[in-house]
Amino acid sequence: MTRMRRSQARARRSGCPIGIALDSVGDPWTLLVVRDLMFKGATAFHDFQHAGEGIATNVLSDRLARLEAAGIVDKAPDPADARRHVYRLTAKGMDLGPVLVELVLWAARHERTDAPAAVVKAMRHDRDAFLAEVRAGWRAARRKAR
Amino acid sequence: MTRMRRSQARARRSGCPIGIALDSVGDPWTLLVVRDLMFKGATAFHDFQHAGEGIATNVLSDRLARLEAAGIVDKAPDPADARRHVYRLTAKGMDLGPVLVELVLWAARHERTDAPAAVVKAMRHDRDAFLAEVRAGWRAARRKAR
Numbered sequence: 154m155t156r157m158r159r160s161q162a163r164a165r166r167s168g169c170p171i172g173i174a175l176d177s178v179g180d181p182w183t184l185l186v187v188r189d190l191m192f193k194g195a196t197a198f199h200d201f202q203h204a205g206e207g208i209a210t211n212v213l214s215d216r217l218a219r220l221e222a223a224g225i226v227d228k229a230p231d232p233a234d235a236r237r238h239v240y241r242l243t244a245k246g247m248d249l250g251p252v253l254v255e256l257v258l259w260a261a262r263h264e265r266t267d268a269p270a271a272v273v274k275a276m277r278h279d280r281d282a283f284l285a286e287v288r289a290g291w292r293a294a295r296r297k298a299r
Numbered sequence: 300m301t302r303m304r305r306s307q308a309r310a311r312r313s314g315c316p317i318g319i320a321l322d323s324v325g326d327p328w329t330l331l332v333v334r335d336l337m338f339k340g341a342t343a344f345h346d347f348q349h350a351g352e353g354i355a356t357n358v359l360s361d362r363l364a365r366l367e368a369a370g371i372v373d374k375a376p377d378p379a380d381a382r383r384h385v386y387r388l389t390a391k392g393m394d395l396g397p398v399l400v401e402l403v404l405w406a407a408r409h410e411r412t413d414a415p416a417a418v419v420k421a422m423r424h425d426r427d428a429f430l431a432e433v434r435a436g437w438r439a440a441r442r443k444a445r
Contacts, residue, residue: 166352168413170406171334171399177410179327188317206312224409245409252405253317255397260316263370263391264323267314 177223178249182208182216184256187225187249190242191287197237225249229298241298247291250284323369324395328354329362330402333371333395336388337433343383371395375444387444393437396430 166172178184189195189204201213208216217240220226225246231237242249254276260266261273275283312318324330335341335350347359354362363386366372371392377383388395400422406412407419421429 169331169334169351170403170410170412170414170419172331172352173410173412174402174406175327175330179325179330181321181325184321184325185315185318188315205315206318248405248408251401252398255401256320257316259394259398260320262394264316264319266316266319268316273316 174252177219177225178252180216182206182212183220184249184253186213186216186220187242187246188253190226190240190246191250191253191291196239196241197231198240201240220246239298241295242291247288250287251280254280254284320398323365323371324398326362328352328358329366330395330399332359332362332366333388333392334399336372336386336392337396337399337437342385342387343377344386347386366392385444387441388437393434396433397426400426400430 165176178187185204185206185208186195186201189201193200193204195201195204198213198217201208201217202210217226217228221228223245224243227241227243228238229241231239257268257273258277261268311322324333331350331352331354332341332347335347339346339350341347341350344359344363347354347363348356363372363374367374369391370389373387373389374384375387377385403414403419404423407414
């Protein structure tokens with residue numbers, strides 16, 4: 154653990170919190186994986202593969218491993234099939250919810266997207282309630298997994 | 300313009316607003332450039348080069364050009380030296396403020412950062428006021444530049 158902390162510190166580009174956050178989640182795929190975990194019910198490798206953007210298998214493996222190393226994702230054996238894994242967001246991963254919501258609101262305001270108007274409205278007018286509901290679903294799934 | 304819209308649409312990985320946002324800002328450098336424009340008073344090419352993370356010249360040129368193409372950054376000739384340019388956030392670029400603030404809050408909560416405690420506190424306890432102040436500074440700079 155100490156060794157990992159030290160090597161993470163070495164890899165950092167600066168002490169800036171934005172830079173540090175982007176060292177973990179600042180690439181074109183990582184936050185899509187977090188999105189699938191948070192909003193789309195993805196838990197298995199193939200769930201991410203079929204999430205829509207066509208992520209390559211090797212990229213997906215790499216991003217899941219990095220998310221696990223960063224403490225954003227937990228990996229456990231699938232109780233139904235020990236050759237497979239179940240991926241879940243940690244509390245640290247769930248705390249990325251506001252970042253994802255702000256990305257949705259920005260894109261919905263400035264780009265043409267498929268975001269359902271009702272969801273965007275819920276995010277914009279009561280962001281905290283929206284995120285609390287997502288978090289309640291996450292807690293329930295974690296309890297069930299134990 | 301129509302051609303650019305069409306080619307942007309082709310380059311998109313999905314209609315998901317998060318995916319679309321990340322097509323514009325989802326790489327390890329782009330949001331650092333936006334950060335420098337929003338919070339560090341960067342306006343010239345060399346300002347970004349000296350912002351701390353050691354961005355390579357070719358990467359910086361590429362990211363500034365992409366930010367301009369995405370309508371996030373405006374580029375104008377420097378009135379003091381016509382061979383140089385002044386870069387500024389557009390209104391669309393300023394609307395990334397909440398995304399950056401949430402990245403700061405996430406990193407400040409979960410990582411060891413150099414973020415000044417007073418700034419983090421201001422962001423956490425009155426995010427809207429913090430962003431309004433940043434926006435007022437941006438407006439004043441734009442007025443001065445005209």
